[in-house]
Amino acid sequence: MSELVAPSLPEVHRTEVDGVPVFWHRAPGRLRASLIFGVGVAHETFLETGITHLVEHLAMRPLRTSRYDNDANTGVLHTSFDVTGSAATVAEHLYRMCASLNGLDTGPLDLERTRLTASQGPGATAWLPSSLWFGNQAYGLSGNVRLAAVHASAERVREWCAERFQRGNAALALSGPPPDGLRLPLPDGRRHQPPMAVPFELRTPAKSVIPNGVVGCALVAWTAPMACAAGVLITRLTGRLRQLDGPARTIAFDHQPVDGQRAVLGFGTDVGDRHAALVVEMIRTELAELARTGPTDEELTADRASLAQQLGDPEFASHRAVDAAMSELTGWTSAVAHQRAVLGGLDAAQVAKAAEELADGLVICGPERRLPADLPELPGSPLPAVEGREIKRALVGSTAPHGFRLVVGDEGLSTRYEGAAVPHSVVRYDDLAGVGVEQTDGRLPILHLFGHHGGAITLRPGDWRGGRALVREVQSRVDPALCFVTPDSMRLFEQS
16 A cells, blocks of 8 residues: 555644633534533443433523524433523523523423433444443443433432532533633532443354344444444444345444443344344355455545545534543543544454454344354353242233243342243342332233343232232342332233
8 A cells, every 4th residue: 555645634623711611612513512421321320321411401491492593412431511602692592501401490300301201322333232231330320211200209319419510520612712701610519430340351253143034142342443343343244135026225323432442332223033043144254255255455544534534524523622622531542542543544354353353343233044053152241140039921911022031049030031041030039230120000010121231020929829929038038129100111911
């Protein structure tokens, strides 16, 4: 490859306003601003999932208007309040935003509960990889039901706002210099770093059953060669998917940094069962070939050209400012080194090595009997199976699948399909993240048990012989503080 001259990245400046770090660049047009706080879903607990989103909705209620562009969103590691307009409009909006957070009005809490429980969560490529490596905690909560929307008190919502939405945990990204008179009157507070969650040690490559579609998941070193390998793989798979009969399909991709050096990534498609096995084979074949021979010169050129073409776009400069703000809040390295490596030209051998790492760490998820026989099945939890007595399936009225085994012991419960080499799920009492209590028209509720390590077991009295006594036994072992009323989105039955 000939010597490449790397284009320059947009310059980002740093200053402070009222103790809040401000990152800005020069871009034409109206001023755009993102007031970012270092708090998101990963900072929450299982029982309080969604509490940050509640704060976001409540804080935005008095500011929503059609007179200028404004919005807000809650992510895995941050919450952002965005506004676009004249310098005066942006300055006024940000001032009012800070005032709204300082005196959060929880009067409309019940209205916002309804909105949050009705909204849809992220797709499987976003939440499934995190749940495999983190279970029902930290990054694994991104796909969880928003339980705080059901039971969080107004007092707790205000406490969460006061703890997390303050100047020590804030940064501002702007598309121009800070406007004259800009004020950010936030209370003092401390920085909240990303959660120190250790990913599970999973034996990979492996497979895991999901009901629909095909998703590839991995925990990898997030480098420029890895991003290139993922991009090349997705481009190749997209081309092959177009050859299948039926509607046109695309490959969705998502990645979530977890410690500044690594990321969980997911890619997949909602292909039906008829094509699932073929898509799984496509992924394995293309990834193995990429690891063996690396990308072509044309693919490397396309990867570099794609980034180079974005440099003149004002949106890219805005992303640079937001990236600098997130680096400030997380303490992690920004994407600058990554981008410079791409612009300087990547080495095909490095990309091939990254593809090999991706293949070695891959978990292929798809419908049962559509997954490769040569791959070991990933357990439903990294915890060892519970030892104890096996409960037999009820002869009449059971909704448990035939061949489904339930074991109950002093430490907890585990389930397994007959003939399976690994448990389907394990929930231990000392690892409980929460217990959903689903009231029915029967005398006893249905219990939904969730473990921090990802296990989930639904215990319906009518599914098992002696099921009523079993539910009473489990209820006596559970700390009432871990119990919550099951929201409609989690309910499965009308009868116990």
